[in-house]
Each structure stands twice: as structure tokens, then as C-alpha cells.
Amino acid sequence: MNKRIFSGMQPTGDLHIGNYLGALKTWARMQYDYEPIFCIVDQHAITVYQDPAELQRKTEDVAALYIAAGIDPEHSAIFVQSTVPAHVELAWVFTCITPFGWLNRMTQFKAKSGQQESVGTGLLCYPALMAADILLYQAGIVPVGEDQAQHLELTRDISQRFNALYGETFVVPETRLPVVGARIMGLDEPAEKMSKSAPGANHAVGLLDPPNRIKKLISRAVTDSKPGVDFEDPGAGVRNLLNIYQAFADVTNDEMKEKFDGMRYGDFKKTVAEMIVSHLEPMQKKYEELTADRDVIRGILKKGAERVTPIAHATMDLVRERTGLYRG
Ligand code: AQP
Numbered sequence: 001m002n003k004r005i006f007s008g009m010q011p012t013g014d015l016h017i018g019n020y021l022g023a024l025k026t027w028a029r030m031q032y033d034y035e036p037i038f039c040i041v042d043q044h045a046i047t048v049y050q051d052p053a054e055l056q057r058k059t060e061d062v063a064a065l066y067i068a069a070g071i072d073p074e075h076s077a078i079f080v081q082s083t084v085p086a087h088v089e090l091a092w093v094f095t096c097i098t099p100f101g102w103l104n105r106m107t108q109f110k111a112k113s114g115q116q117e118s119v120g121t122g123l124l125c126y127p128a129l130m131a132a133d134i135l136l137y138q139a140g141i142v143p144v145g146e147d148q149a150q151h152l153e154l155t156r157d158i159s160q161r162f163n164a165l166y167g168e169t170f171v172v173p174e175t176r177l178p179v180v181g182a183r184i185m186g187l188d189e190p191a192e193k194m195s196k197s198a199p200g201a202n203h204a205v206g207l208l209d210p211p212n213r214i215k216k217l218i219s220r221a222v223t224d225s226k227p228g229v230d231f232e233d234p235g236a237g238v239r240n241l242l243n244i245y246q247a248f249a250d251v252t253n254d255e256m257k258e259k260f261d262g263m264r265y266g267d268f269k270k271t272v273a274e275m276i277v278s279h280l281e282p283m284q285k286k287y288e289e290l291t292a293d294r295d296v297i298r299g300i301l302k303k304g305a306e307r308v309t310p311i312a313h314a315t316m317d318l319v320r321e322r323t324g325l326y327r328g
Contacts, residue, residue, distance in 0.1 A: 022145025
């Protein structure tokens with residue numbers, strides 16, 4: 001089996017517990033059993049306008065958060081997408097073989113394009129770039145949250161289409177979702193997934209939020225009109241808080257039922273908040289240490305790019321050979 005894993009996050013805002021439970025936690029857990037490559041996808045970020053200075057800073061912040069969340073830079077390659085130009089080179093090739101209809105039906109495109117007056121073509125082509133990110137490294141497994149599952153299916157379709165047109169070239173990657181925490185919902189709106197770019201002040205718990213804010217956010221989270229936890233039939237908001245607790249605590253359904261069934265909402269929310277704080281506090285301490293000297297982060301990102309570049313070049317050589325792009 002192909003042991004290489006690839007995944008990435010956009011430096012589009014403050015990472016939240018959905019990003020951690022849906023992706024980062026799985027990355028940290030899987031890393032030593034695989035050959036891991038983790039990317040900060042800044043070219044995806046600019047499909048929606050980003051303040052340039054903020055984007056620079058956030059790119060390094062996300063790298064620091066990867067490490068603070070348990071990604072070991074000595075073992076895992078961590079790098080920034082735009083520092084390896086082969087990503088866009090391969091993305092162009094994929095754009096050329098991807099039917100417009102495949103891109104146009106992506107739910108994330110529909111949601112994000114609906115929020116803007118003028119929609120850049122990059123937002124439509126985003127999944128072709130994502131396919132390039134993954135296939136450039138011939139990754140066999142891609143650990144992501146559920147919202148990315150549709151894009152991963154498209155990546156599989158693109159790899160198969162390329163292979164059918166030009167001959168066996170790309171690994172067809174598998175999606176890996178966490179068993180619990182694959183889709184964390186907004187605290188203020190449990191029908192919508194928790195998102196970095198959602199506007200609500202009470203929407204998400206940021207990975208860098210201080211304990212008092214976390215307690216306040218959880219105490220304000222939407223529940224329902226029942227007096228306490230109805231474990232067999234919780235409302236969407238309560239189910240979300242149960243999921244959050246279970247994903248952090250790594251406990252079974254039976255243990256969850258035993259602990260929470262019938263618990264009054266005040267006590268329930270206090271317990272959930274304490275669980276979040278106990279996990280985020282050490283992460284935040286590590287993050288503070290890491291960001292105190294940004295040269296260290298920059299060094300890690302440079303080394304990461306140097307590690308992955310030969311793999312990217314080998315794939316592009318093969319793609320040039322297969323497609324007939326001029327090699328001189
Ligand atoms: N709510 C979520 N629950 C579980 N997993 C989630 N992920 C995102 N939101 C949740 C996972 O986090 C990784 C990073 O995703 P991304 O940076 O590519 O952005 P996204 O998927 O579009 O997530 P956001 O946080 O909502 O960002 P914006 O607002 O910028 O679009 C992915 O593995 C994703 O599945």
C-alpha cells in the first residue's frame with residue numbers, strides 16, 4: 001500500500017476546533033505510521049481576497065499551529081504551497097482535462113460564489129488545484145474533514161481521467177475521515193458547519209481562544225428547550241456539543257451515555273468547556289513559544305519545501321512525458 005499521506009489547510013482565518021478535530025488531530029495521530037506531507041495552501045486562500053500582510057502572517061501562524069497540535073517537523077514535511085511552483089503547473093494540466101460541469105456542481109463553489117459580487121475563476125478551479133496538491137506527491141491517503149469529501153471524490157475522478165487519457169500515471173487516493181469529529185457544526189447555527197470565515201461572533205471556538213472565552217462561547221451555544229441531555233434524541237446543537245466532547249476525549253458511545261444522559265445543560269456545557277480548555281491550553285503554550293521566534297518557523301517551512309520538491313519534480317517529469325509537453 002502507498003504509505004504517503006498529504007493534507008493541507010488554508011490560512012484564511014483563525015483555525016477552530018473543527019479544523020483540529022476534523023483534520024489536524026488525525027494528522028498528528030497518523031504521522032508516524034506513514035510518510036506525511038502537510039501543506040499550508042496559500043494559493044487556495046487567495047481564491048477569495050485576502051489582506052496581503054495578514055496572509056503572510058497567517059501562513060506562518062498556521063504552520064506554528066500544525067506543530068503546536070502535534071505535527072512533528074522532524075518527521076513530517078511542512079511547507080507552503082506557493083513555494084513549490086509545480087502545484088500550479090500540474091493544476092493547469094488538470095484544469096484542461098476537467099469538464100466544466102464537474103467543477104460547477106461542487107457545493108463549496110456554490111456556497112462561496114453565492115457570497116460574492118464578483119467570482120474569480122480560481123474559485124471554480126479550486127478543486128483542480130487541490131487534486132494537483134495531492135497527486136503531485138502520489139499520496140495514497142488524504143485525511144480531511146467531511147466537507148472536503150466531495151473535493152476528494154473529484155480528485156479521484158481527475159486522476160482516473162488522466163490515467164485513462166495518458167496511461168497509468170497517478171495513484172487514486174483514498175479519503176480518510178475521523179470516526180468522530182468529521183463535521184463540527186457552528187455553535188450559533190448547528191445546521192451549518194463550523195467555518196473560519198463565518199461571520200458570527202459566537203460561531204466557532206478558535207484554537208487560540210483563552211479559557212474564559214471558550215467557557216462563554218460554550219455557555220452560549222444553541223441547545224434546545226429540553227432541560228437536559230436526551231442522549232438518544234438530542235437536538236442538533238446538543239449533538240454537536242456531544243460530538244465535540246467525544247472527539248476530544250476519545251471515549252466510547254457507552255461512556256458518553258453513562259456520563260451525560262439526563263445531565264442538566266448548565267453542568268453539561270461546563271464539562272464540555274473544561275474538556276476543550278484542557279486540550280487547547282498546552283497547544284496554546286507551545287504556539288506562543290513557537291511564534292516568539294519566527295525564524296524557526298521559516299526554517300521549518302524552507303526545509304519542508306526542499307524535502308518535497310524532488311517528489312514534485314519527478315511527477316512533473318512524468319506528466320511532461322505522458323502529455324507531450326515540450327521537454328527539449
Ligand atoms: N467544521 C468542520 N468540522 C470538521 N472538519 C472541518 N474542516 C473544516 N471545517 C471543519 C477540515 O479542516 C481542514 C482545513 O480546511 P480548509 O482550510 O481547506 O478550509 P475549509 O474546509 O473550507 O474549512 P473552513 O474552516 O470552513 O475554512 P473557510 O471558512 O476558509 O472555508 C479540512 O480537512 C476540512 O475538512
